[in-house]
Amino acid sequence: MYRMLSVDLTNGKIEEKDVTELFERFVGGTGVLTYLAMQEITADLDPFSETSPIYFAIGPLNGYFPSMSKTVAMFRSPLTGDLGESHAGGRLHLAMLSANVHVLRIVGKSEKPVYLSIDGDDVSLVPCSSLWGRSALATERILREKEDQRKGKKSIVRIGPAGERLSPIAAVTVDSSRHFGRLGLGAIMGSKNLKAIVISGSNCPKIEDRRSYQLLYDRIFQELVESENTYKYRDLGTAANVIPLSKIMGLPTRNFSQGFFESAQNISGEHFADQLLAQQISCAHCPIGCIHMGVLRELFADPHMYKTLKTSYDHELIYSLGSNISVSKAEEVLKLIHFVERQGWDAISIGVVLAWATEAFQRGLITSEETDGLALNFGDTETYLKVLENIARGKNEFYRDLEKGVHHCAKKYGGEDFAICFNKNEAPGYMTGPDAFVGYAVGVRHSHLDCAGYSVDQKYLGRSEDIEREVKTMYEEGVWRVLTNSLVMCLFARGVYAPQKVVECLNVVGFDIDEPKMNQIARTVHGMKYLLKERLGFKFTNLSLPKKLTNVYTSRGKMNESDFEKRVELYFKFVEEDKRLASRAL
Amino acid sequence: MAKKLVVKDRERCIGCYSCMFACTRTWYGAVGIEKSAMRVKNYPGVEGAFSVRVCQACKDPECAAACPTGALRVSKRGFGVELVKELCIHCRKCIKACAANALQWDEQEQVPIVCHHCGVCVRYCPTEVLAMEEVG
Numbered sequence: 001m002y003r004m005l006s007v008d009l010t011n012g013k014i015e016e017k018d019v020t021e022l023f024e025r026f027v028g029g030t031g032v033l034t035y036l037a038m039q040e041i042t043a044d045l046d047p048f049s050e051t052s053p054i055y056f057a058i059g060p061l062n063g064y065f066p067s068m069s070k071t072v073a074m075f076r077s078p079l080t081g082d083l084g085e086s087h088a089g090g091r092l093h094l095a096m097l098s099a100n101v102h103v104l105r106i107v108g109k110s111e112k113p114v115y116l117s118i119d120g121d122d123v124s125l126v127p128c129s130s131l132w133g134r135s136a137l138a139t140e141r142i143l144r145e146k147e148d149q150r151k152g153k154k155s156i157v158r159i160g161p162a163g164e165r166l167s168p169i170a171a172v173t174v175d176s177s178r179h180f181g182r183l184g185l186g187a188i189m190g191s192k193n194l195k196a197i198v199i200s201g202s203n204c205p206k207i208e209d210r211r212s213y214q215l216l217y218d219r220i221f222q223e224l225v226e227s228e229n230t231y232k233y234r235d236l237g238t239a240a241n242v243i244p245l246s247k248i249m250g251l252p253t254r255n256f257s258q259g260f261f262e263s264a265q266n267i268s269g270e271h272f273a274d275q276l277l278a279q280q281i282s283c284a285h286c287p288i289g290c291i292h293m294g295v296l297r298e299l300f301a302d303p304h305m306y307k308t309l310k311t312s313y314d315h316e317l318i319y320s321l322g323s324n325i326s327v328s329k330a331e332e333v334l335k336l337i338h339f340v341e342r343q344g345w346d347a348i349s350i351g352v353v354l355a356w357a358t359e360a361f362q363r364g365l366i367t368s369e370e371t372d373g374l375a376l377n378f379g380d381t382e383t384y385l386k387v388l389e390n391i392a393r394g395k396n397e398f399y400r401d402l403e404k405g406v407h408h409c410a411k412k413y414g415g416e417d418f419a420i421c422f423n424k425n426e427a428p429g430y431m432t433g434p435d436a437f438v439g440y441a442v443g444v445r446h447s448h449l450d451c452a453g454y455s456v457d458q459k460y461l462g463r464s465e466d467i468e469r470e471v472k473t474m475y476e477e478g479v480w481r482v483l484t485n486s487l488v489m490c491l492f493a494r495g496v497y498a499p500q501k502v503v504e505c506l507n508v509v510g511f512d513i514d515e516p517k518m519n520q521i522a523r524t525v526h527g528m529k530y531l532l533k534e535r536l537g538f539k540f541t542n543l544s545l546p547k548k549l550t551n552v553y554t555s556r557g558k559m560n561e562s563d564f565e566k567r568v569e570l571y572f573k574f575v576e577e578d579k580r581l582a583s584r585a586l
Numbered sequence: 587m588a589k590k591l592v593v594k595d596r597e598r599c600i601g602c603y604s605c606m607f608a609c610t611r612t613w614y615g616a617v618g619i620e621k622s623a624m625r626v627k628n629y630p631g632v633e634g635a636f637s638v639r640v641c642q643a644c645k646d647p648e649c650a651a652a653c654p655t656g657a658l659r660v661s662k663r664g665f666g667v668e669l670v671k672e673l674c675i676h677c678r679k680c681i682k683a684c685a686a687n688a689l690q691w692d693e694q695e696q697v698p699i700v701c702h703h704c705g706v707c708v709r710y711c712p713t714e715v716l717a718m719e720e721v722g
Contacts, residue, residue, distance in 0.1 A: 204621050206615060207615050
């Protein structure tokens with residue numbers, strides 16, 4: 001049985017519901033949540049209202065198979081107004097399974113700050129005014145200690161001050177350093193006065209067919225540990241991308257002015273590993289161990305008083321707080337990441353905002369009057385730290401605006417041509433060519449991970465373009481990822497979990513499913529997402545390429561607007577078919 | 587010679603819990619970590635430092651000595667313990683007695699979870715934190 005726990009923060013009411021039928025129809029994770037969101041998220045719903053729901057879900061393979069280690073969150077994005085979806089690793093998926101909560105739905109608004117405590121069947125709202133204002137890192141530290149007596153592995157999900165301030169680029173942090181980073185979930189928790197969720201339990205589901213399960217498990221486990229597909233994530237981590245991307249002019253540099261970063265070497269995965277890597281760690285039940293913890297030792301008083309910061313780094317952060325603002329020292333990137341971690345912003349979004357602000361300053365759209373005397377220069381980490389501090393303090397209107405996202409800022413101060421966002425969401429760290437950009441635009445959550453355009457671009461390097469085939473590849477990947485996000489699988493394991501293997505896994509846990517049926521479900525959910533997105537105002541015909549990107553040299557040369565539109569149009573046609581499927585299923 | 591489970595190199599632990607999943611799967615036919623006889627623990631606020639607790643394979647175990655009914659007794663192997671479930675009165679004295687804080691408690695069954703020193707956890711450790719060692 002799959003179970004949904006609903007918590008109403010207004011009146012403390014807690015309800016349980018059997019959602020097994022939904023798991024049978026939509027597998028789990030993003031599939032089930034999209035269906036639930038369709039029932040509840042209406043066009044006129046204010047993301048910060050009491051009735052605005054937050055959902056978290058796991059899927060049928062979490063806990064059962066290694067690297068099925070993610071949790072999906074769904075909500076209405078306060079950044080875009082569109083459907084919000086974000087994924088995080090850590091221990092949350094395991095804690096949800098152990099608490100026998102496959103879907104967690106939170107509505108309402110608490111009068112005062114609380115955290116939601118789920119300890120098996122014991123569910124309560126704990127007042128926590130004294131935690132309000134504490135950093136995302138301190139909150140975890142305190143709650144882990146405070147809740148240390150309870151049995152079972154805890155997962156701690158919380159917001160930093162950015163979420164409390166309702167910044168629409170506020171993230172939600174999970175355990176030591178994983179995030180529901182994108183699209184502003186942190187602000188919704190903040191609007192509900194929900195500082196954190198602490199969840200654990202001791203439920204261990206019984207395995208039906210032990211022999212088949214064990215054989216399949218061993219095959220997958222071995223492959224995950226030994227395969228080439230996962231090696232790079234363990235070794236240098238996603239930061240392995242930095243040098244190769246810069247070499248092909250695909251690493252966004254100085255607000256997407258160019259794809260080659262002259263200091264790529266200094267902020268590369270290799271450099272981080274050699275100089276700053278403390279160790280790799282992993283999410284619960286994942287033998288890959290992709291989380292790279294960097295350690296920064298700093299002298300704070302002469303002659304020998306040191307402090308040490310430990311912060312995880314990844315490609316996206318190195319792009320957004322490194323190359324894209326021209327920061328060329330790994331130590332400085334770590335410092336910026338650490339500040340962002342404490343405040344609890346989406347690291348991609350805040351980096352894109354800094355890059356835009358620098359360009360706007362240099363073009364005279366904003367002046368030292370707005371910046372309160374600071375001169376913004378690419379590469380100037382010290383000033384960037386001051387800017388972040390000013391945002392955190394809400395120093396003046398300009399700084400308060402910066403944490404509202406780059407779209408908001410450009411509308412108000414100008415510079416829309418170089419505000420690098422797609423459907424109002426700040427762009428991820430690839431400028432590999434048209435497929436990357438189109439992917440950000442058309443993807444269900446406007447992430448590079450929706451349909452992996454950046455990877456399609458790289459397959460077409462040095463080859464003549466084939467627009468139809470490229471878009472079809474992206475669409476098919478997009479549909480497949482709807483399925484993997486319903487499981488809920490970590491994408492780093494995607495090379496090991498081919499469709500046939502996923503079918504085997506689902507069969508072992510009792511799903512009557514084959515590849516065609518799986519594809520049908522994925523397409524239906526894919527269609528459902530766009531039906532819902534369109535209800536919330538999304539339109540393919542409104543999608544545009546930030547003007548600046550029509551004039552920069554990507555890995556595949558320059559891209560023009562009509563090329564962009566043509567690809568979007570092709571993607572739209574595929575989606576139309578899925579929407580028809582979805583309408584029939586609903 | 588019989589072998590026992592030991593922590594060979596704690597600092598290599600990445601906290602993936604594959605060991606605890608393996609233990610729970612093998613001995614309980616279940617999914618999760620809470621039925622595991624060993625524990626990988628993380629400290630509050632300490633990024634990435636894991637403490638790995640395994641049964642110390644005592645020849646004269648404190649936990650068995652503390653058992654008022656003889657339910658927990660020295661294993662026939664001559665080290666570590668075994669449980670006669672029917673005799674257990676769920677008093678938790680064994681848990682408190684283990685100075686290494688290594689003996690685990692089954693919340694559902696309300697009995698201690700004994701380590702069989704079978705080594706299945708070792709097989710699933712991707713970074714060789716755990717090992718089997720001859721009992722001296």
